[in-house]
Amino acid sequence: MKALVTDIDGTITNHARRISLPAIDAIRRLVDGGVPVVLASGNTLCFMDGIAKMVGTDGTVICENGGVWRRGFFGEPVIAGDRRVTLAAFEVLRDHYAGNGLALDPFSHGLRYADVAFARTVPADEVRAVLRDHPVRVLDTGFALHLQEIGISKATALVALAEAMGMTPADFVAIGDSENDTSMIEAAGAGAAVGNAVPEAKAAADFVATAPFGDGFVEAVGHYFP
Amino acid sequence: MKALVTDIDGTITNHARRISLPAIDAIRRLVDGGVPVVLASGNTLCFMDGIAKMVGTDGTVICENGGVWRRGFFGEPVIAGDRRVTLAAFEVLRDHYAGNGLALDPFSHGLRYADVAFARTVPADEVRAVLRDHPVRVLDTGFALHLQEIGISKATALVALAEAMGMTPADFVAIGDSENDTSMIEAAGAGAAVGNAVPEAKAAADFVATAPFGDGFVEAVGHYFP
Numbered sequence: 032m033k034a035l036v037t038d039i040d041g042t043i044t045n046h047a048r049r050i051s052l053p054a055i056d057a058i059r060r061l062v063d064g065g066v067p068v069v070l071a072s073g074n075t076l077c078f079m080d081g082i083a084k085m086v087g088t089d090g091t092v093i094c095e096n097g098g099v100w101r102r103g104f105f106g107e108p109v110i111a112g113d114r115r116v117t118l119a120a121f122e123v124l125r126d127h128y129a130g131n132g133l134a135l136d137p138f139s140h141g142l143r144y145a146d147v148a149f150a151r152t153v154p155a156d157e158v159r160a161v162l163r164d165h166p167v168r169v170l171d172t173g174f175a176l177h178l179q180e181i182g183i184s185k186a187t188a189l190v191a192l193a194e195a196m197g198m199t200p201a202d203f204v205a206i207g208d209s210e211n212d213t214s215m216i217e218a219a220g221a222g223a224a225v226g227n228a229v230p231e232a233k234a235a236a237d238f239v240a241t242a243p244f245g246d247g248f249v250e251a252v253g254h255y256f257p
Numbered sequence: 258m259k260a261l262v263t264d265i266d267g268t269i270t271n272h273a274r275r276i277s278l279p280a281i282d283a284i285r286r287l288v289d290g291g292v293p294v295v296l297a298s299g300n301t302l303c304f305m306d307g308i309a310k311m312v313g314t315d316g317t318v319i320c321e322n323g324g325v326w327r328r329g330f331f332g333e334p335v336i337a338g339d340r341r342v343t344l345a346a347f348e349v350l351r352d353h354y355a356g357n358g359l360a361l362d363p364f365s366h367g368l369r370y371a372d373v374a375f376a377r378t379v380p381a382d383e384v385r386a387v388l389r390d391h392p393v394r395v396l397d398t399g400f401a402l403h404l405q406e407i408g409i410s411k412a413t414a415l416v417a418l419a420e421a422m423g424m425t426p427a428d429f430v431a432i433g434d435s436e437n438d439t440s441m442i443e444a445a446g447a448g449a450a451v452g453n454a455v456p457e458a459k460a461a462a463d464f465v466a467t468a469p470f471g472d473g474f475v476e477a478v479g480h481y482f483p
Contacts (some may be wrong), residue, residue, distance in 0.1 A: 049285070050311035052278045059275070074307070077368050081300070081307030085276035142303050142368075 036069040038207035051245020075142040098145020112145025117178040121147040121167040147178040183184035186214035223251035264297040273429020301368040323414035324371020337372025343404040349417040372402040412440035449477035463477035
């Protein structure tokens with residue numbers, strides 16, 4: 032395989048979102064060996080820049096679960112998702128829960144260009160029911176709930192990014208742990224799930240690591256980049 | 258000592274800004290042992306949030322070289338510096354170099370609340386000369402040039418933050434490597450410089466590590482938190 036795309040939270044971090052030192056080490060070995068490594072997450076671009084810089088990639092990232100992607104630290108960010116769509120749905124949701132005396136506040140509001148993220152204080156299925164007539168998907172990353180425009184995912188971003196990199200998704204190994212990683216695990220040439228992954232991610236994967244979190248990531252990297 | 262405040266770039270990272278794994282390990286040991294660890298940098302708040310989350314602190318940060326600080330991930334950011342002042346000076350600088358056919362562009366423009374940062378494509382001393390009549394300091398972090406309102410520094414932020422934390426700067430060990438760390442190294446109860454630190458930082462320090470970068474940081478932490 033030519034390149035790697037990996038989720039961050041729950042895949043190269045533990046449940047508390049502390050990054051795995053063996054995972055950083057494995058990523059640096061790939062990068063220094065000339066293998067492009069793309070970090071793909073629901074986080075914002077500037078949050079991911081801090082992580083990409085410290086880990087030591089070239090800054091190629093997929094952010095906001097595919098709503099935003101960028102090639103290299105100095106590339107022009109591409110905003111694929113339409114935030115007007117997700118914000119409109121969020122307003123409906125906020126009004127619904129305000130009626131029940133529950134306040135919903137979006138995370139990193141001014142820093143998001145495509146999706147809307149908020150705390151997991153309400154059940155994802157209830158949110159899906161409230162928004163069933165809206166053109167949004169409700170993602171539960173295990174760390175937050177995200178509203179994302181239908182047709183946008185880590186997989187759609189991987190397709191566009193791979194092309195910008197002169198490759199195809201078939202050249203990539205994708206590693207993840209949660210619902211929002213399933214699409215890229217399926218779209219990539221090879222897909223892997225860490226031991227703590229949700230059943231859907233494991234079912235979509237070609238390789239399922241025994242170990243959870245960062246150790247499972249290292250296991251998957253070792254399998255595809257021996 | 259009760260708490261630690263540390264610079265990031267060049268202190269817990271190498272020259273390429275890759276974070277030191279032994280440094281992460283040392284910080285986690287302190288945090289898990291109940292010692293507050295504050296990350297202090299010229300970076301933006303959201304960039305530092307990515308780093309703080311992955312390293313595993315409680316999110317207490319000093320950003321923009323003291324222009325912005327926040328207690329914990331969910332604290333209210335305090336904006337100490339006045340960006341109108343630094344932007345006004347930057348406009349003068351940009352016009353000056355535009356006259357010489359040199360374009361200056363600020364880094365992470367929409368993400369900064371106090372200072373203005375730009376690439377080190379022009380000599381710091383020349384910038385200081387151009388801006389000698391403006392109420393700004395020109396900081397050269399070795400990674401970028403920063404314009405900062407006079408009276409704002411990592412030290413002034415440390416004083417305010419320590420009070421918000423129910424402590425004083427005397428309770429802190431400060432560790433750094435560059436010009437912009439000197440003020441907090443002096444203001445803290447104890448100051449340390451890593452082996453690669455600039456002469457001013459070493460001169461201000463009570464303890465100078467033999468090793469450079471992250472290994473020097475670990476050395477200093479071991480000295481003050483045996």
